[in-house]
Amino acid sequence: MDYRLKRFLSAVLFSLCMGVTVSAQTDRLSAREAETWADKLADAMIKNFWGANFKETPDRYYFNKESQQANMSTGDYWPQAHAADVLTDAFVRTGNKKYSNLYDLWWQSMPRFNPGARYGRRLGDLWWNAYVDDMEWHCLALIRIYEATGQVRYLNKARQIYGDWIWTRWSPENEEPWHGGITWKTDVNPSKNACSNGPAAIIAARLSEFAHIDATYEKNKPALEYLDEAWKIYRWERKYLWNPEDGAIYDNMNREGRLGRFSLSYNQGTFIGAAVELYRLTGDRSLIEDAVLTARYTTGPMSRRNDGVLSDADGGDGGLFHGIFYRYFANLIVLPDLDADIRKEFTDYLQHSAAVMTSQGINPETNLYGGHWRRPQPTERPSALTPQLTACMLLEAVCKVNRETTNEIKETPSANVVRDNSRI
Secondary structure, three states: OOHHHHHHHHHHHHHHHHHHHHHOOOOOOOHHHHHHHHHHHHHHHHHHHEHHHOOOOOOOOOEOOEHHHOOOOOOOOHHHHHHHHHHHHHHHHHOOHHHHOOHHHHHHHHHHHOOOHHHHHHHOOOOOOOEHHHHHHHHHHHHHHHHHHOOHHHHHHHHHHHHHHHHHHEOOOOOOOOOOOEEOEOOOOOOEEHHHHHHHHHHHHHHHHOOOOOOOOOOOOOHHHHHHHHHHHHHHHHHHOEOOOOOOEOOEEOOOOOEEOOOOHHHHHHHHHHHHHHHHHHOOHHHHHHHHHHHHHHHOHHHHOOOOOOOOOOOOOHHHHHHHHHHHHHHHHOOOOOOHHHHHHHHHHHHHHHHHHHHHHEEOOOOEEOOOOOOOOOOOOOOEHHHHHHHHHHHHHHHHHHHHHOOOOOOOOOOOOOOOHHHO
């Protein structure tokens, strides 16, 4: 068949598929539809990005930067943690060991492919990275893998990274101009960023819950010490980077004390996540109020410019930002003490985002999401890992909310050891 004719017919077929999908668009996915989409997206992530899937790279236990092996560089360290988080989402939801079977391989690959490992070897830790937030994302992923498996090595690695490389980057309260705060990156002029403080507060809060596990581990701390550190980090971010008028989280404070007055969705999400974790531990209602205001800034002003959804983000670090927001946004929605009207408001937003993406933004041939809400990535063009992670995290967030706030479907029995899935 003539190449041009074949390409034309493929385009027609693709358009017809998309036409059917678009015509079926609603503002809400059923619980079963959300589960099906979550399965498809997680499986597509593994099929298209997990490097060991390709014959010529059988020991490459790493997620490629782009599909079709278009970019196999290993400079992107932090998306690997979020890919592991998606594996945990899928495993906890389904109990299928095809997801958890990748944990040990991932564990082997992180120090092997970590771009900071060469300098980290001098420091005695191949997981070390100059980006403090990169290590934080791995801490969070390790804690969740521990919860899903009960294997203490993951928890202890998270404790060690936090104790050696994260909390040590807290500035003394008398240091100008910051008076506290976790440093963002260690090989440039110091800056205290939302992306290093929100996750750090979540880590400290989560580690306080597990301080009794293998309590004699030398890098462990008492629960109250972790909790005190979580409060310090949260209160610092709230005081210096949070706008109490509208809930916006500003990006950073530099060494001159100037604020980077722009807001990114993942920083909104981790501030919400820290507030939720601290609320679960303390019952302080003001934390819910903080989280709701921050969520409404994200679902309101940050989404208004794109007809009710967050911005398009087709690759790079930004392709992953929205997924982080959805993860911690869902944790807020499922809080039993959240006002019912607010829960409905936020659930409707989450459902609308998922409906737009699944009906218009996902390629039905590949189940890949290229980062454009209303335009699928062409099959012949490589797709980036980071927006695919966002797609997975959005659908897993919808599944989580469906599972924990409705009785529409029964929860799938899981092979994991988790007692409270709402926390992972």
